[in-house]
Amino acid sequence: MNLLLCSLFREKKRRRVVELTEKMVVDGGSGRTCEWDGRWNHIKKFLERSGPFTHPDFEPSTESLQFMLETCKILVIGAGGLGCELLKDLALSGFRNIHVVDMDTIDVSNLNRQFLFRPTDVGRPKANVAADFVNNRIPGCCVVPHFKKIQDIDETFYRQFHIIVCGLDSIVARRWMNGMLLSLLVFEDGVLDPSSIIPLIDGGTEGFKGNARVILPGMTACIDCTLELYPPQINFPMCTIASMPRLPEHCIEYVRMLLWPKETPFGDGVVLDGDDPEHIQWVYQRSLERAADFNITGVTYRLTQGVVKRIIPAVASTNAVIAAACATEVFKIASSAYIPLNNYMVFNDVDGLYTYTFEAERKENCSACSQVPLDLHFSPSSKLQEMLDHLTESASLQMKSPALTATVEGKNKTLYLQSVASIEQRTRPNLSKTLKELGLSDGQELAVADATTPQTMLFRLCFTS
Numbered sequence: 001m002n003l004l005l006c007s008l009f010r011e012k013k014r015r016r017v018v019e020l021t022e023k024m025v026v027d028g029g030s031g032r033t034c035e036w037d038g039r040w041n042h043i044k045k046f047l048e049r050s051g052p053f054t055h056p057d058f059e060p061s062t063e064s065l066q067f068m069l070e071t072c073k074i075l076v077i078g079a080g081g082l083g084c085e086l087l088k089d090l091a092l093s094g095f096r097n098i099h100v101v102d103m104d105t106i107d108v109s110n111l112n113r114q115f116l117f118r119p120t121d122v123g124r125p126k127a128n129v130a131a132d133f134v135n136n137r138i139p140g141c142c143v144v145p146h147f148k149k150i151q152d153i154d155e156t157f158y159r160q161f162h163i164i165v166c167g168l169d170s171i172v173a174r175r176w177m178n179g180m181l182l183s184l185l186v187f188e189d190g191v192l193d194p195s196s197i198i199p200l201i202d203g204g205t206e207g208f209k210g211n212a213r214v215i216l217p218g219m220t221a222c223i224d225c226t227l228e229l230y231p232p233q234i235n236f237p238m239c240t241i242a243s244m245p246r247l248p249e250h251c252i253e254y255v256r257m258l259l260w261p262k263e264t265p266f267g268d269g270v271v272l273d274g275d276d277p278e279h280i281q282w283v284y285q286r287s288l289e290r291a292a293d294f295n296i297t298g299v300t301y302r303l304t305q306g307v308v309k310r311i312i313p314a315v316a317s318t319n320a321v322i323a324a325a326c327a328t329e330v331f332k333i334a335s336s337a338y339i340p341l342n343n344y345m346v347f348n349d350v351d352g353l354y355t356y357t358f359e360a361e362r363k364e365n366c367s368a369c370s371q372v373p374l375d376l377h378f379s380p381s382s383k384l385q386e387m388l389d390h391l392t393e394s395a396s397l398q399m400k401s402p403a404l405t406a407t408v409e410g411k412n413k414t415l416y417l418q419s420v421a422s423i424e425q426r427t428r429p430n431l432s433k434t435l436k437e438l439g440l441s442d443g444q445e446l447a448v449a450d451a452t453t454p455q456t457m458l459f460r461l462c463f464t465s
């Protein structure tokens, strides 16, 4: 599969280079400024001679470099820890047409690793500052910033890119991007048109762990195919917290989950606020007492806040490794000189260094990429709430706030919708009604919209007896 795509991509690229060369002739040739002798020697070594690791169909030429410099358009999603590294790596590898999307502004706590930002940039949009920095530093490179949410940009924007790289810290955003690229696929008589595929390179890090993966939407495993790899949340087992704590974290969780609601130190119904120093101080003191009872050391104020706010510290070196792996994959696919990663790399340097790759497999009934409407099995007497719980809690769906509609007696009916307060209020009574009472029938099609994808997902209701 990868080989096939590689050659298709190469053909697509070749055509563009021809188009570009023709255009340059018409234009009288583009004035190539900001070049100097030997500038791309490090890249040419990979593209202008073959080697033991080059792609079997690879033919050394100067065209690949021209394609990368002049034509290839890359989109980087995220200008944070991974994004800064990615922009630097890509720009130094010869990519010059780069767009970057990020909705965040710079916080002082970013400065230890997001190295394109300086103290005077605090408060400014990450995308803009990162783009300015790279454009000033690397002659000829043109990074175009978009200070926006990915959800606020439409498909015509995404369609213009050859390759998209994600350096995101949110699974919902990743899934949305995955869904967007799947929605761009063109099928003719059920056969996928390979020229509609935009490869997605996805990097992710969490502390000392990270992963890099190559996704060819519609051909290889997508984000949702492997959703089970992302556990909804890391929680300690309650029995450990309550009776056999071993780690300082267990003591803090004990105070957070059991003592806080029992002792209500700041009054009835006051929710523990991770940003309130008095709250954290209280939890910290009680956690120390708990830790002393079990001879556990290591409870600190900082750790307390980290556990309460579920902060996973970002590690600059992990970001650097994962971004480098992702940028290498972009280079391999754009140049077609090497076989891309197939298709998932795991990196872990918690204790020593451990890394391996495996081929994540497509899920036959993936709700995002399988093209098959999923069956939902419920009894006619199940309540709508149960269906909603299934959509949010099932490991393979993990939706955030699904909105359900169905056609009932020829009319489009909103069964439940959470995101608009007035509609939520109007449809809330439906949650306690049974599917039968709502007029749903066996084999009924249900349309579900959710923040995890730009597309509406179709499900088929199958009544169980």
Ligand SMILES: [Zn+2]
Pocket: 221, 222, 223, 224, 225, 226, 362, 363, 366, 367, 368, 369, 370
């Ligand atoms: Zn999938």
